[in-house]
Each structure stands twice: as C-alpha cells, then as structure tokens.
Amino acid sequence: MRPLDPRLLRYASAARWFLVIGAVLGLAQTLVVVVFSWLLSQVITLAVGGHDVTELGPYVGGIAAVVVLRAALVWLLEVAASRGAASVKSQLRTRVLRGVAERGPDWLAGQQGARVSTLATQGLDALDNYFARYLPQLLLAGIATPILVLVMLWQDLPSGITVIIVLPLIPLFMVLIGQATQAVQKQQWESLQRLGTGFLDLVGGLGTLKIFGRERRQTERVRTITEDYRARTMKVLRVSFLSGFVLELGASLSVALVAVSIGLRLVDGSLGLGVGLFVLLLAPEAFLPVRQIGVQFHAAADGLAAAEEVFLIIEGGPAAGTAMETADSAKTADAADAAAPAVPASVTTPTGSLRFDAVTVRRGTTVTLAAFSATLAPGRLAVIAGPSGAGKSTLVATLQGFVPYSGSITLGETAVVPGGPRPWLAWAGQRPGLLSGTIADNVALGAPGVDKALVARALDLAGGGDLDPGTALGVNGDGLSGGQAQRVAAARAIYRTLADRCPVLVLDEPSSALDEAAEGRLIAGLRELAAAGTIVIVVSHRPAVVAAADLVLQVVPVSEVPASAVSLGEDAHV
Template structure:
C-alpha cells in the first residue's frame, strides 16, 4: 500500500508544500466552525424543546450566531475547493515540467518513451483527485478528528470511549483494501501503457501495413489489449464500490451505537438534553474525515502510482550535468572523439569512433542508420553516459568544457525538435522540416560557437536544405565548429571533413 503522503512529493514540489499549509489552516478553521455549529444547534434545539420556541433572547442570539457560523463555514469550504483546483494544476504542471527536464538530460537509450508518455499524460492527471479530495480528507483526519474527539470527551466521556473503540475499524479495513488495490492499479497503468504503445506503433506503420494489405491483422491485437485494459479497470472499480459500501456501513453503525447509547442515557436521566443533542451532532464529524479518506482513496491511486515513478526519477541522479570550463564569446571549440564506444541492446554503436571536428570547419559524421551517430552527439553534450567508454569531449584552448558552460554556447538540433510550449498553438500545424527550421533560426540568435545538428536536411526540400547549409557554412567561416550527423550527399558536398562512423577513420573530403 502506498504511503498516504510521500515525503519526496513535499520535498520536491513547492506547490505541494504551499497547498499543505493552506489546507491545514482551512481544515482547522472549518473544524472550529463545525464545533461551534454543533454547540449552537444543541443549545438552540434543546432550549426550544424544553422552554418553548418563543421564550428567550438567548435563542435569538444563538440563531444569529448559528447563521453567521454556517456562512463562515460555507466560505471556508468554497475557499478550499477553489484553492484545491489551482494547487492541483500547479503541482501537475510543476512535476511534469521537472520530469521532462530530467528526461531531456537523460540518455535517450535508457528512456521508455511509451511508459513515460502514459505516466506524464493520463497517469499524473490522477494527482488531481488526490490533491483536491484525498489530501484534504487526510488533513481533516489528522486535525479535525482529534479535535472532535476532544470536544466529545469534554461533553460526554462515555460517547468518546465508544468512538475510540469503533474508530480503528475503518483504517484497518482501509489498509486491507489498499493492499489489494495497489497491485490492481499498477496493472491497469501497465495495460494502458501497452495499449497506447501498440496504437502509436500501428498509426506510425499504417501506410506500410496498407501497402501489404496487413492493416486488418492488427485489429485482433488491439482488441486483446483493449480487453485487458477494460478487465483491469473493472477489477479496480469492483474493489472501489465494495470498499465504499463497507466504509459507509461501518461509519453509520458506529454513529448509530453512540446514538442508541445516548438515547438510553437520556431516558435514564444521566445526560442533559443539551449535551446529548450536541454530541449527536458532533459525533458524525469524528468519522466523516476517515470515511472521506476511504472514499477518495481509489480516486487517488492512479496519481499515486504515476507520481511514485516520477518521484523515483527526480530523487535519483540529478538532471543537470556538472558544469566545467568556460567559453568566451569568441573562444574556439573543437570536438574530439577517441575510441568512443557506446554499448547498448544492439551491440556497440558507435564502436571505437575516433575523429576531430575543428573550429571553422563543417565536419560530418557519416554512416548508416543505427550506427550510433546520434549517440556520439549526445556523448559530446554529456547526455549519453550509460555504457559509454572512450572520449567525446568539447575542448577550448584552456581545456575541456562540459554541462551548462558548454550548452550556453552550443546549438543542438535533434531530428524532432520540441518548440516553445507557449506558442505550440501557432506551430502545431508545421511539418517536421519546418519545425527544424524554426528551432534552427531561434538557436542562431545566441551566436553559437558549436553546432551539433542531427540530420538537419532529412525533412527539407533541396532549396531549403541548401539555404540551411549555406548559413552553417557562414557560421563556420566566422570561427564556429559544426558537427553534422547525416548521410545526405548534399551535406557531404558542403563538408570539410567526413568522419566515417563505421570505419572509425577520418579523412578530408575531396
């Protein structure tokens, strides 16, 4: 069973810390208002029963105070709902941005893109119900339940003892349900991830499947995965409905026991009517927070499961690569590969790559797809580190430069650049080649000293590709170093040097 509140979420997420403070203050204020309401209702009702409705000024004053207390409690409930939605959005956005930043600085060979696509999409959205429902209920359990028990104890020790005996039944049952639900929820997320991956792969390969008339064969696999997801979802829902029923039954039975006991003691004259009514009004509030925790528990499981993996990632190795060295505005940067080898699932790619990219030159890493050219660029940036041996360094006359010190003066253009999220609405319709050009144009404003370009002409027409290479050549003439991954003959025509990834030999381009 997951912890009710993961300490790492509090430590890593500033919006979560702010929300916990706000919910604690609001819960304490609501609890006080509830106690005042209970006392006022008990006093007013008992006075009306014992002395008549029209009698005393005290009843009028109590009614006025009761109305004000109800309004205050309503305002506090409204504030809680409003702040809850805002806090949930802030936490989800914060964790998603921090995770994407971490993944962007991680070795892409080790990132399960399908799994993270599910976690950062549907999975992390489950934190909304957790933060808006489960966490406030948890805060009420910690703050309101002890306060209500103390008030009941002050008014009637016997009722408090009954509550102490019956109250632990609910958390014990919640623990049993949570132990069963955790595994089912993780299975549901795994089924959803598999279904998402299969659909994305099917969409990407649909043109090829249609050419060979095999597109209908995938329907059975999609049906199977859909059935698995539906089955795992139904299992979670069954447990949720059953546990909700049992929680309500236990809480209602516990309140009924207190009520019956108070009734007999009123008949025996052991309690006053004011105390009996006040305890009857307040005693349900002792169980209400724990009931809400149980009712909201299942809503929060998707978010807890997703956030667990996210927090594992954020709590592991730091996202930032250590910075070393300095690069001036006119400092030259050269890139050196010396026996660079990256071991992965498909073997060593690249395998003992050696070569040099000099300032003022356009150097091309030339080789077939899957030979490790992109990995070589990521090794220079310090992103690809797992299973990497040999050297891939950016050097200035003063020595090696790595991390942010290098990135500030470097342009890295991946095959699929991600544009600024704030303008994605205007750029969503751009083709992949157009997005590459937009990203390239934006990067040039930083006057880079090193350009690392991954297949920059693969999605461009001949005229656009030639224009891009002319601009790269202009930067090289100004002293920049350009290292381009490609197997495009046009790029080879512009190259000063070609480094063969397969043969591990560098030679001037004729």
C-alpha cells in the same frame, strides 16, 4: 506511494502552500462543527423544556450564521484544492519535461513514448481528485478527529472512550481494503498505458499498414485492449463500491454504539439531555474524515500511481517500465564532475578547436563507440561518416552531453562534460521536430523574438530561400514535404548559430531527403558558415556532402577497434 509522500512537498512548492491553507481551513471547519452542534443541542433542549420562540431566536440565528460560515469554508477549501492541484501539476510537468530534456533523446529512445506522454498528461490530471477529495479529508482526519474526540471526552467520558476504542477499526478496514484496491488500480493503470501505447503505435504505423492492406486487422487488437481496460475499470468501481459500503457500515455501527450508550444513560437520568445531544451530534463528525479517507482513496489512486512514476523520472530512477543508468554510471558521473568543471552559463562562450581524445561510450556492458579521437579546427567543414551502427549518432549525443563516456572532449581550453550548458552548440537532428505555426516561428524557435532578416538569411544558407517564412504549418510541420522540413530544421540550427554566435554547428543527416539542387545549395551555405570561422560538423552518407568536406571523420565499428583501446578509466566523463 504513501498517503502524503514527502517528495510531493519537495518537488512541488504549491503542495506546501496548500497544506498550510488546508490546515487553517480544516481547523476553522472543526471549530464551526463544534459550535453548530452545541447551538443545535441547546435549541432542542430549550424547546423540549418549553421555552418560547423569543428565547430560541438567538440560538436559531447563530445556527443560520454557522451554516453559512461552514458552507463558505467548504467552498474555500475546494477552491484552494483546485488551484493547488493546478499549480502542483504545472510544477511536476515542468520537472518531468526538464528531466526528459536533461536525459536527452538517447534516454527517451529507450522509453515507451506513449507511456511517458500519458504520464505527463492524463496521468498527472488524476491529481485533481487527490487534491480535491483525498488530501482535504486527510487533513481533516489529522485535525478534526482528535479535537472532536477531546471535546467528547471533556463533555462525556464514556462516549469519548467508546469512540477511542472503535475508531482504530476503521483504519484497519481501510488498510485491508486498500491492499486489494491498489492491486486492481495498478492493473487498470497498466491497462491504460497499454491502450495509449498501442493506439499511438497504430497511428504512427497506419501509413505502412495501409500500403500492405493490413490496417483492418488492427481493429480486433484495439478492441481487445479497449475491452481489457473497460473490464478493469469496472472492477475498480466494484471494489470501490464494496469498500465504501464496508467503511460506511463500520462507521454507522460505531456511532450506534455511542448512541445506545447515551440513550440508556438518558433513560436512567445519569446524563443530561443537552450534553447527550451535543455528544451525539459530534460522534458522526468524528468518524466522517476517517471514513472519507477510505472512500476517496479510490478517486486519488490514479494520481498517486502517476506521481510515483513522475518522481522516478525526476530522481533519475527507472521510469515507464525501463531502467536507466546503472549504479556504476552514477559513480562514474561523480568522477567526471571531479575531473573537469562544467561550462558555467555566465562564462563567455569558449572558442578554439574542438578535440576528441579517445572517446569511448558504453551502454551497460556493450561498447557502442570505441576510442574515437579527432581535432576539428574553426573554419572547417567536417563530415562524420561510417557504416550504419558504427556510432555516429552516439558521437553526436556525446557532444550534446546526453550519454556517459570516457576520454575527453575539449573546446579550446575548456573541458566539455555532460550536464553543463551548451551556449556554444547549435544542432539539428534527423527528425525536423517542427511545431504548429509559421516557418519563421519554427526557424526562430527558442529565441526571445523573431528577427525576420536573420530568418531569411538562415533559410537561404540552408538551401530554403524559396520557402516563404510566413507560411503557416500544421502539427509536426504539416504542409511541408520531407525535404522542405529538413531545410527548415537546418535553418533553425543556422539561425541559432548566427544569433548566438555559436562556434560549433552540428547537423545529423540534413540532406537525406533533398534532391541534388537543394543539397548543393545547403552545402554551399554550410561552406559559407565554415569560411566565417564556424566549426561545421555534418553526419552524412551522401557522396556530395563527403566530397565537399575539408575533413572526413571515419567512425570505426567497435569490432575493428583493438580491445586494449577500449576502457573506462579514472578520466571517465558522464
């Protein structure tokens, strides 16, 4: 990533505001430095010349005022940096979450969950150092250094020329050191990702490990990953200290050259004491921002690495080490947009029959759903059945708009294409996805308010009438059994169906953890919804659910579909 990536300004408007405020504060700091150096040189010159304290008083007072002003400007820049970092992180996190939501569970399933989580949390937190330390020095290097060099040229031409000659050596050292730093920093970032992924996998599978008595064998694995991260962190610190020493040495030698030149000319009388002191005080300030860029680069490297991956997710490129759609899919997306309009959010929710016409899904060169066709009329309970791996979940993901497909899907007279809003669809997946809060909060999740009567009605239709809506749940729905969690998730989709009058309701394996009685109550509720005119679609293997269906849609494995029926033509939709 470049020192100031234009994508940061494009995706986070707060970064643009910070640059404006930082530039103004940086210019003010530069002017304060010039005034301070001039006042201090005048005080010393007058004191050496034998002037009394009364003559030095105004200059000393000016120095005190300038010191206070400079401290205030430094504080203001730090405040702006902190607030800018917080705003930028918030905006980038929002875009990341939006990007993940747009790509859907099908894309997320191909990612490393812990890696994406680490990226959106601890990874973006590293931007604090980028804004608080690195970016202010970058601004000062672009503002303060040129101004101070011009002032030195104006006051003492030889000193200004010396600074111009030796100043580029520091960026040269920075480039050479930066290449080594980026390499070790990248290794540390990857080690952190492995540590997060390994720990999350261990926690997720701890129950299974305990059943087989293998939980203690993971101790060594976690210790090895942790030790690797520790070693790489210390290596980064070692490189940081060495590079900081090199940059400090280079800057010190550069200032020494200016000081020696000024000293020799002061001795032979060709340079006045006031001018010599003024220029000598400005010389370190001219080198300071450039030197600090190299020093603070290490503090900002983690944030830069995380931001690079964030931009890949936002822009639709490969993220977290996994490639996304191919270029062919992108071309097909353009064709889909041209072929059929998306459903605008402002348009009335479409109604009518839901029709699948030769819907085919490809993942790269593999066909996962082949030539699926069906028509689902309102008021009917349809069950999608088929062997495992036939493409049932893929069909649901296609209806949600998360995967590319060829063929066509229409609701009434409206074409359904990916990427558009789905005001007509309510859905509950295989995983309940419950949050900390009450059952009522989880059922009404996403709604502007909680309608208690509607919550009770949704729970009753989902077979969960025995659940108390006021029951408080922990993280991931802790406090409920698997079957109870399934009924709450089904009630959430039913609540949306009732509240927003969604014409299509999709439930993916809603009764896999239910007993016969609870399953019977759920089926009765779904039939009641279907009788009210809703298109109810249930993905299920359960005999009771299949027996209650008005229509059973058998998804045929790809191996049983004629090759001539599988194609991606001009009507491709993605």
